Amino acid sequence: MAEQQAPITAPIRRGPLDGRAPVTADGVSLTLPAFAGKLVLRGGSDDGAFTAAAAKVLGAGLPLAPNTAARGPRGLALWLGPTEWMVHVDADTCDALAAELTAAFAGLHAAVVDVSDYYAVMRLGGPRARDVLAKGCPLDLHPDRFDVDHCAQTRFVASAILLHQVDVGPTYDIQVRWSFADFLWTYLADAMREFTSR
Amino acid sequence: MLPIRCPWCGEREQTEFSYGGEAHIVRPTDSADLTDAEWGDYVFFRTNPRGLHYERWFHAFGCRRWFNMARDTVSGAIHGTYRPGEPRTDVPDAPRVPVAGGDGGEG
Numbered sequence: 001m002a003e004q005q006a007p008i009t010a011p012i013r014r015g016p017l018d019g020r021a022p023v024t025a026d027g028v029s030l031t032l033p034a035f036a037g038k039l040v041l042r043g044g045s046d047d048g049a050f051t052a053a054a055a056k057v058l059g060a061g062l063p064l065a066p067n068t069a070a071r072g073p074r075g076l077a078l079w080l081g082p083t084e085w086m087v088h089v090d091a092d093t094c095d096a097l098a099a100e101l102t103a104a105f106a107g108l109h110a111a112v113v114d115v116s117d118y119y120a121v122m123r124l125g126g127p128r129a130r131d132v133l134a135k136g137c138p139l140d141l142h143p144d145r146f147d148v149d150h151c152a153q154t155r156f157v158a159s160a161i162l163l164h165q166v167d168v169g170p171t172y173d174i175q176v177r178w179s180f181a182d183f184l185w186t187y188l189a190d191a192m193r194e195f196t197s198r
Numbered sequence: 199m200l201p202i203r204c205p206w207c208g209e210r211e212q213t214e215f216s217y218g219g220e221a222h223i224v225r226p227t228d229s230a231d232l233t234d235a236e237w238g239d240y241v242f243f244r245t246n247p248r249g250l251h252y253e254r255w256f257h258a259f260g261c262r263r264w265f266n267m268a269r270d271t272v273s274g275a276i277h278g279t280y281r282p283g284e285p286r287t288d289v290p291d292a293p294r295v296p297v298a299g300g301d302g303g304e305g
């Protein structure tokens with residue numbers, strides 16, 4: 001028998017890429033942002049009671065325009081569909097925010113689901129980041145079409161990703177299913193080698 | 199690259215989408231009274247036209263919503279896309295074919 005373990009009092013927050021050293025090339029880097037709590041919100045864009053309840057808890061309105069993100073005091077809300085949003089939140093406050101949202105949605109046709117451990121997020125940034133992304137992503141990433149706080153669910157090679165442009169660097173946060181994280185990280189690192197001068 | 203306009207996300211590459219067969223097929227409300235032939239026609243038979251076809255598509259890698267498309271099955275030209283419940287994209291000069299299950303429906 002294993003030794004008696006101390007009871008777990010707090011969730012263990014870890015991601016599949018923990019411990020990876022940043023990858024750098026000329027004009028582009030691949031890094032790991034801090035582990036984020038991730039909540040999926042479901043409700044209608046056209047349901048005023050739902051959007052008001054979400055805005056009250058989040059301190060900012062949900063982004064209602066397709067493929068846009070909105071930063072608020074409690075986290076970053078990303079549009080996924082007309083009835084669906086992803087909220088990235090500080091991992092330490094995720095449980096409390098989920099409970100507040102669940103309470104605020106009582107009686108509404110709405111839902112909150114914690115998907116923190118279903119996805120991993122990696123960060124690709126620098127003037128060459130667009131060129132690296134273009135190797136596997138069919139989106140037009142020209143700033144006229146995709147700019148800061150635009151987001152999109154799309155494809156990178158074989159993996160479904162949620163892409164969010166963080167700043168004009170450009171820096172992109174790329175969310176992917178946990179089981180695809182190693183594939184995507186490795187693919188991006190390899191795609192960056194072209195820009196490494198020796 | 200074949201661009202397809204998702205009614206929500208806008209123009210995206212075809213590889214983000216999957217095809218879902220003929221659109222506007224309405225489930226009969228009187229299924230208990232149908233003959234086997236009539237039920238079989240609803241379940242299995244599609245118009246499969248040469249020319250204008252109204253069909254369902256799914257934005258699989260994007261917003262994961264179903265929508266409808268008017269497309270020419272010969273040329274591949276897309277006449278338009280629209281959300282479920284919205285009226286069909288009207289394509290006046292395209293050859294018309296009879297559509298199974300009447301003219302309405304959510305799908």
Ligand SMILES: [Zn+2]
Pocket residue numbers: 204205206207208257260261262263
């Ligand atoms: Zn879409």
